[in-house]
Amino acid sequence: MGGFLADAERFVIASESARMTAQNTTDQQAGQYLTFELAGEAYGVEILKVREIRGWEPVRKMPNTPRFVKGALNLRGAIVPIIDLRERFNMEAAPYTPTTVVIVISVETGASGPVVMGIVADAVSDVLDIEPNALRDAPNLGSKINTRYMRGMYVGKHQMVMLLDVDKLLNPEEFVDLDSLSTGQP
Amino acid sequence: MAIDMAQFHQVFFEESFEGLDAMESGLLNLDMGDVNVDDINTIFRAAHSIKGGSGTFGFTAVSDFTHVMETLLDEMRDGRRKVTQTAVNVLLGSVDCLREMLQAIKDGDTIDPAAVGAHKQALDQELAHPGQATAAIASASSSTMTQQPRPPAVDNDQPAVIGWTIAFSPHLDLLKTGNEPVRMFRELATLGELTSTVDLQGLPDLFDLDPEECHLSWKLVLNGAVSPDAIDEVFAWVEGECDLARMPIHGEHPAAPPAMTIPAQDAPRPPLPASIPSDGKDAKKDDTKASGKASNSIRVDTSKIDTLINMVGELVITQSMLSLIGDRFEVNKLDQLKNGLSQLERHTRELQESVMNIRMLPISFVFSRFPRLAHDLSSKLGKKVELKLVGEHTEVDKTVVELLSDPLVHLVRNSLDHGIEMPDIRSAVGKPETGTVTLDAYHRGGNIVIEVRDDGKGLDKDKLRAKAIEKGLIEPDAVLSDKQTYELIFMPGFSTAEALTDISGRGVGMDVVRRNIQALGGNIDIASELGKGSTIAIHLPLTLAILDGQSIAVGDETYIVPLGAIIESINITDDRVNRVAGKGETFLLRGEYLPIIRMHDIFNVASAKAKRLTEGLLVVVEGQGLRCGLFVDDLLGQQQVVIKSLEANYRRIEGVSGATILGDGSVALILDIPGLMRLAHQ
Numbered sequence: 034m035g036g037f038l039a040d041a042e043r044f045v046i047a048s049e050s051a052r053m054t055a056q057n058t059t060d061q062q063a064g065q066y067l068t069f070e071l072a073g074e075a076y077g078v079e080i081l082k083v084r085e086i087r088g089w090e091p092v093r094k095m096p097n098t099p100r101f102v103k104g105a106l107n108l109r110g111a112i113v114p115i116i117d118l119r120e121r122f123n124m125e126a127a128p129y130t131p132t133t134v135v136i137v138i139s140v141e142t143g144a145s146g147p148v149v150m151g152i153v154a155d156a157v158s159d160v161l162d163i164e165p166n167a168l169r170d171a172p173n174l175g176s177k178i179n180t181r182y183m184r185g186m187y188v189g190k191h192q193m194v195m196l197l198d199v200d201k202l203l204n205p206e207e208f209v210d211l212d213s214l215s216t217g218q219p
Numbered sequence: 220m221a222i223d224m225a226q227f228h229q230v231f232f233e234e235s236f237e238g239l240d241a242m243e244s245g246l247l248n249l250d251m252g253d254v255n256v257d258d259i260n261t262i263f264r265a266a267h268s269i270k271g272g273s274g275t276f277g278f279t280a281v282s283d284f285t286h287v288m289e290t291l292l293d294e295m296r297d298g299r300r301k302v303t304q305t306a307v308n309v310l311l312g313s314v315d316c317l318r319e320m321l322q323a324i325k326d327g328d329t330i331d332p333a334a335v336g337a338h339k340q341a342l343d344q345e346l347a348h349p350g351q352a353t354a355a356i357a358s359a360s361s362s363t364m365t366q367q368p369r370p371p372a373v374d375n376d377q378p379a380v381i382g383w384t385i386a387f388s389p390h391l392d393l394l395k396t397g398n399e400p401v402r403m404f405r406e407l408a409t410l411g412e413l414t415s416t417v418d419l420q421g422l423p424d425l426f427d428l429d430p431e432e433c434h435l436s437w438k439l440v441l442n443g444a445v446s447p448d449a450i451d452e453v454f455a456w457v458e459g460e461c462d463l464a465r466m467p468i469h470g471e472h473p474a475a476p477p478a479m480t481i482p483a484q485d486a487p488r489p490p491l492p493a494s495i496p497s498d499g500k501d502a503k504k505d506d507t508k509a510s511g512k513a514s515n516s517i518r519v520d521t522s523k524i525d526t527l528i529n530m531v532g533e534l535v536i537t538q539s540m541l542s543l544i545g546d547r548f549e550v551n552k553l554d555q556l557k558n559g560l561s562q563l564e565r566h567t568r569e570l571q572e573s574v575m576n577i578r579m580l581p582i583s584f585v586f587s588r589f590p591r592l593a594h595d596l597s598s599k600l601g602k603k604v605e606l607k608l609v610g611e612h613t614e615v616d617k618t619v620v621e622l623l624s625d626p627l628v629h630l631v632r633n634s635l636d637h638g639i640e641m642p643d644i645r646s647a648v649g650k651p652e653t654g655t656v657t658l659d660a661y662h663r664g665g666n667i668v669i670e671v672r673d674d675g676k677g678l679d680k681d682k683l684r685a686k687a688i689e690k691g692l693i694e695p696d697a698v699l700s701d702k703q704t705y706e707l708i709f710m711p712g713f714s715t716a717e718a719l720t721d722i723s724g725r726g727v728g729m730d731v732v733r734r735n736i737q738a739l740g741g742n743i744d745i746a747s748e749l750g751k752g753s754t755i756a757i758h759l760p761l762t763l764a765i766l767d768g769q770s771i772a773v774g775d776e777t778y779i780v781p782l783g784a785i786i787e788s789i790n791i792t793d794d795r796v797n798r799v800a801g802k803g804e805t806f807l808l809r810g811e812y813l814p815i816i817r818m819h820d821i822f823n824v825a826s827a828k829a830k831r832l833t834e835g836l837l838v839v840v841e842g843q844g845l846r847c848g849l850f851v852d853d854l855l856g857q858q859q860v861v862i863k864s865l866e867a868n869y870r871r872i873e874g875v876s877g878a879t880i881l882g883d884g885s886v887a888l889i890l891d892i893p894g895l896m897r898l899a900h901q
Contacts (some may be wrong), residue, residue, distance in 0.1 A: 096822030
């Protein structure tokens with residue numbers, strides 16, 4: 034029900050992400066990443082995937098979804114799910130403060146096309162230009178985050194940034210696996 | 220060619236399919252006794268544009284085929300050929316064939332040459348009908364499919380035309396309109412032996428020459444019994460952009476060149492320029508590519524778009540007025556502000572309505588296919604049937620239109636097959652020999668009603684009952700109301716047709732029809748009178764994008780229940796609650812035990828205020844024939860909500876059919892009652 038309305042919305046998103054992928058192919062030289070903070074650590078996402086950044090506002094809970102799906106937000110008429118990355122990575126939950134932000138990201142899921150999701154982060158920090166050769170493979174230290182959700186790691190002068198592969202991390206299909214492993218509830 | 224033609228394919232196919240529909244309805248409307256030239260013209264024009272389009276895009280198979288049809292139609296148009304039922308049937312068959320060809324090209328499939336050949340043969344036979352041979356045949360025979368030689372064209376009033384001299388002087392701008400004389404000459408050369416002499420007199424000095432202008436003119440001699448139409452057609456695209464004069468060369472013409480003795484038909488077809496087949500292949504390739512990302516487009520009445528633009532204009536005016544007030548606000552402007560806001564509200568609502576209106580299509584999109592269906596079926600069954608279409612302009616949501624088509628086909632087939640009697644039976648009972656089937660569409664409230672009425676034999680209650688008992692669908696002693704008896708035909712596996720035909724009677728139709736209609740949120744009613752006929756009425760919501768909803772509160776959460784699913788809302792008293800096996804709860808309502816679904820349990824709402832059943836309300840709902848009670852905190856209000864998909868950015872959630880945005884901008888989930896019941900079962 035209501036599927037056809039989504040088509041029109043998808044079209045807008047699709048055209049935007051088409052523009053993005055077109056740019057992606059040409060930016061092999063240097064990628065721009067938006068970095069944000071999560072429990073004191075720095076993470077980054079490709080800036081071309083970011084659609085907007087907004088302050089945290091209460092969302093509508095969605096029943097029977099994984100814990101880290103905080104709920105759904107009305108983003109100018111589109112229903113956008115909001116994911117808490119702390120909970121997604123099984124970190125300690127933190128209360129939402131005035132600096133808590135929602136980064137709205139366009140996710141390429143492959144099978145079900147592009148979708149838009151929001152991630153909750155403690156704060157946004159910076160935009161970094163990162164040369165591809167400055168990217169290192171993510172260390173597999175048995176860290177809290179599965180390396181399959183990482184694009185790599187960037188070690189700067191002052192900080193170390195984990196670059197996330199949002200297409201994998203925020204793919205709704207992936208939520209099933211992770212969930213049955215961690216919490217065991219549907 | 221630098222231009223990517225594939226981008227126009229979609230439009231071409233859409234227009235062609237529309238053209239085919241127009242041809243079909245035109246052919247069906249032809250009155251054998253008194254043929255209206257306008258009708259034939261309409262059909263001819265449709266065929267002509269399909270031919271032109273397919274030629275442009277390099278779909279030669281289609282253009283060749285259409286060409287033969289066009290020839291036949293042309294003769295009918297000029298009154299040289301009588302419009303006969305056989306000819307119309309052949310043309311109808313060809314329309315189907317063309318539709319399949321176009322569909323095949325669209326889908327990137329190969330065209331079945333055997334089927335096309337058969338239709339073409341039928342057309343050719345119709346063309347070659349003795350006594351009807353005319354000049355136009357010559358051009359028809361230039362097709363590659365038929366190999367049999369044809370007599371050269373003979374015009375009784377004049378000596379045989381064995382060739383033409385053509386003086387062709389293009390205007391300077393000819394090249395700018397994308398026309399290429401060489402291509403036209405190549406086309407001419409396929410009709411007969413062509414000699415061309417170029418006239419360079421108009422050519423300016425090299426320094427003055429603008430290479431985009433055409434300064435040449437030609438004198439062409441075409442040998443062969445070519446019809447004037449065929450020549451005109453070659454030059455059809457440059458009409459008005461050149462000076463063209465053609466003079467026939469007659470048999471005894473002294474200036475006739477010696478080559479005249481060889482009729483064009485016997486001459487081997489000149490090899491096509493290499494570019495044309497390769498164009499065709501390219502087009503095909505592009506096509507497959509295009510079909511991969513098949514877009515769903517909609518044709519919208521221009522007046523609707525104009526309304527929309529007007530609305531937006533109004534909205535912008537209101538907005539600037541409001542911002543003006545906002546810039547320098549004083550308390551005495553409060554009235555103005557209120558005024559402006561109410562205007563804004565009105566414009567927004569109107570805008571929303573007109574945007575919704577864009578999705579609305581007239582029901583004639585569905586109805587238009589039925590005259591053909593009725594025509595084919597009635598001749599197959601040997602019945603005389605008149606199909607009446609009423610309320611074709613009633614508008615429905617595009618999705619509804621698309622999903623309505625199959626159920627309606629079932630119903631119309633049933634009416635024709637089971638409802639309408641054979642002519643002799645009809646006259647025996649004093650009815651006119653010709654039966655009437657009426658398709659009637661109209662709005663009633665927020666619904667659209669579509670009725671399929673026939674004046675046939677009606678439903679026989681006793682027969683239905685006997686059949687249902689025989690099939691074991693009801694108990695022999697079951698007491699059924701009239702309505703219940705009629706509804707037996709919707710039971711799976713029920714069919715009253717004595718003989719199973721390939722048209723209907725397999726007993727799979729009606730239950731599928733009802734399911735489809737219910738899936739659209741509608742319902743279906745039957746009324747019938749034995750010997751007088753039956754009426755089947757489909758009630759559907761106007762649009763699937765808007766829903767009448769009841770908001771309910773569970774703690775801090777707000778959910779929307781489709782209003783249509785709600786039967787009643789009641790307070791719960793403890794003495795009516797039964798706990799089954801310690802877990803499931805049921806509520807006794809008028810002798811029926813309703814399972815209670817506690818919303819706060821099933822959706823894990825911790826903030827729910829009502830934990831004990833007596834503290835909240837029970838909303839009795841129905842879904843897929845089952846009833847249950849939803850235990851909620853409170854009822855909030857009724858409102859129309861716009862349905863938004865959750866799947867667009869997430870995935871399906873069991874028990875939730877979608878989401879909507881409430882007046883305060885927050886999201887509310889719309890409950891899916893059958894899904895909730897499944898969830899509660901787990």
